[in-house]
Amino acid sequence: MLNRFWQKAGLKMNKYLSWFITFQFINIAWVFFRANSWADAIKVLKGMAGLTGFYIPESYARLFNLQTVEGINDLSIVTATGGSLTNIILLIFAGIMVTLLFKNSTQLMEQIKPTWFWGFFVALLYFVSIFSMAKVSEFLYFNF
16 A cells, blocks of 8 residues: 555655565554453553553562662663664664574574474474363454
């Protein structure tokens, strides 16, 4: 839809800008799809933007060996980069480069040659998944 607008204006949108806009739209749209109310959706969006602080569940705090709330600050990107905006931008840029330059799952699948090892590995995964279906799990869309 947005691309049609650009085309009518005689412009062509950059492919990467299109990816970014689409990704952000989907992220925001899913918030409203899953939220119980408008207020909950706004609260989640504020949290996504970092406007409500930082919270880590107790089970994860134990995983990272954090004893106090002050220890949570050690996990933030600001602490990891020394608080420098330049370092944060470099870290984000490095993540984008990894995403764009390395092979994706489809490209990696083209390299896998069928062997007995992969056959046994896939069969093992199949049996593990079949046996794990005995667990009771909540249906994802039970609210609808």
